[in-house]
Amino acid sequence: MAEYSVFSLLRNGFNANRDWAPAWRKPEPKAAYDVVIVGGGGHGLATAYYLAREHGITNVAVVEKGWLGSGNIGRNTTIVRSNYLLPASIRFYEHSLKLWENLSHELNYNVMFSQRGVINLAHSPAQSDDFMRRGNALRHEGVDAEWWDRDRIARAVPGLDVSASARFPIVGGLMQRRGGTARHDAVAWGYARAADRRGVDIIENCEVTGFLRDGDRVTGVRTSRGDIAAKKVAVAVAGSTGRVMQAAGIDRMPIESHVLQAFVTESLKPTLDTVITFGGGHLYVSQSDKGSLVFGGDIDGYNSYAQRGNLPVVEDVMSEMVALFPGFARLRLLRSWGGIMDMSMDGSPIVTKGPLPGMYLNCGWCYGGFKATPASGWLFAWTIARDEPHPINAPFTLDRFARGLVIDEKGQGATPRLH
Numbered sequence: 001m002a003e004y005s006v007f008s009l010l011r012n013g014f015n016a017n018r019d020w021a022p023a024w025r026k027p028e029p030k031a032a033y034d035v036v037i038v039g040g041g042g043h044g045l046a047t048a049y050y051l052a053r054e055h056g057i058t059n060v061a062v063v064e065k066g067w068l069g070s071g072n073i074g075r076n077t078t079i080v081r082s083n084y085l086l087p088a089s090i091r092f093y094e095h096s097l098k099l100w101e102n103l104s105h106e107l108n109y110n111v112m113f114s115q116r117g118v119i120n121l122a123h124s125p126a127q128s129d130d131f132m133r134r135g136n137a138l139r140h141e142g143v144d145a146e147w148w149d150r151d152r153i154a155r156a157v158p159g160l161d162v163s164a165s166a167r168f169p170i171v172g173g174l175m176q177r178r179g180g181t182a183r184h185d186a187v188a189w190g191y192a193r194a195a196d197r198r199g200v201d202i203i204e205n206c207e208v209t210g211f212l213r214d215g216d217r218v219t220g221v222r223t224s225r226g227d228i229a230a231k232k233v234a235v236a237v238a239g240s241t242g243r244v245m246q247a248a249g250i251d252r253m254p255i256e257s258h259v260l261q262a263f264v265t266e267s268l269k270p271t272l273d274t275v276i277t278f279g280g281g282h283l284y285v286s287q288s289d290k291g292s293l294v295f296g297g298d299i300d301g302y303n304s305y306a307q308r309g310n311l312p313v314v315e316d317v318m319s320e321m322v323a324l325f326p327g328f329a330r331l332r333l334l335r336s337w338g339g340i341m342d343m344s345m346d347g348s349p350i351v352t353k354g355p356l357p358g359m360y361l362n363c364g365w366c367y368g369g370f371k372a373t374p375a376s377g378w379l380f381a382w383t384i385a386r387d388e389p390h391p392i393n394a395p396f397t398l399d400r401f402a403r404g405l406v407i408d409e410k411g412q413g414a415t416p417r418l419h
């Protein structure tokens, strides 16, 4: 498969783009693999790539029930950052951010990673204290964080209502300059292409309906295209975790599935060159390279496996947007959709060996799984290859809930819809 380069662009340009090879093959499933990964989202594909690249394990299949990008990897609002509070989270997401910084080069695929900065707006003295504490925690871990006062934010973000009469007046904000956005589906395609080049079979339209077992041990998967044996089976199905684990005989997971919506406006001239999050409610917005505003808010707040949401949250998100940027009230909304979110009980992910012998589990991404994609794949691949966690994902176990060692960034308690 050809390298993407200025030369291949020119050659294909002169040839009416007739000679591009498909970015990945469409193989038939083999009878057996060393590793089968269930779920061809960002995390499954990244895991396959790092298994091949970091550990030389290439006899791998990624089994996806739909098409690549049909899940949350192609539905998110593309925000990437590592500005967490707790050391375990900071280390995880900072590992990810460092991988993002070289990802386009490494994959030979432009994932359009743009470090345009992420500003978390604070709207009260108490919230400012809270954000400053988080900034200090980040700096202790060697991660960038800056406190911006209201005037500085006003200069940087024209159109933002920084007046004292705003519904939630802005006091200041925590800026992470190395944060930003990336093009979500390019991440899926880039990892898929790079994994395929190393020999990984990506099998689309192949739903896992059950697990092959030898006693307790998982020995493969039952799929809509036949049984596939595997020495190791890794599950990375995000919002479908409850259903898939049920097929493995595990009825209770510390995960709830909820719908989260995303919204896209008509295109504008460049107007917003950073990512803004609203601390008076829950809103995050950036402008895509095509000019649309891409934004979202809270989950819908009820358990669901639907990939579409309901009007009360639409209204809520729009009112937050207009409270922040009154001028955006005149824009037309072009598209909206929903994704199924795997909300964990403490708001943090699970990247671990088990819970059955021969099985490995990756889930619980809540609002934050897109930014985690590179580290999640890298650390999950390590865990699968070595049969033990890397120190960075060691705290992100499944049994932490039973042991009371939760990683609760917000201190919300066991209320998944609030994380």
Ligand SMILES: Cc1cc2nc3c(=O)[nH]c(=O)nc-3n(C[C@H](O)[C@H](O)[C@H](O)COP(=O)(O)OP(=O)(O)OC[C@H]3O[C@@H](n4cnc5c(N)ncnc54)[C@H](O)[C@@H]3O)c2cc1C
Pocket: 038, 039, 040, 041, 042, 043, 044, 063, 064, 065, 066, 067, 069, 070, 071, 072, 073, 074, 075, 076, 077, 078, 079, 080, 206, 207, 208, 209, 236, 237, 238, 239, 240, 244, 260, 261, 262, 296, 337, 338, 339, 340, 341, 365, 366, 367, 368, 369, 370, 371, 372
């Ligand atoms: C609207 C929205 C906005 C978001 N915004 C952000 C953001 O700005 N920043 C951020 O960091 N995160 C964000 N997220 C979260 C992020 O998108 C997810 O946490 C992350 O994509 C989940 O991991 P994934 O990519 O592997 O999931 P998915 O892409 O959902 O992959 C899971 C795959 O498993 C497949 N699957 C399910 N069941 C089976 C089965 N039985 N057999 C085979 N395959 C199966 C599914 O079809 C799916 O393709 C957002 C999510 C949504 C929905």
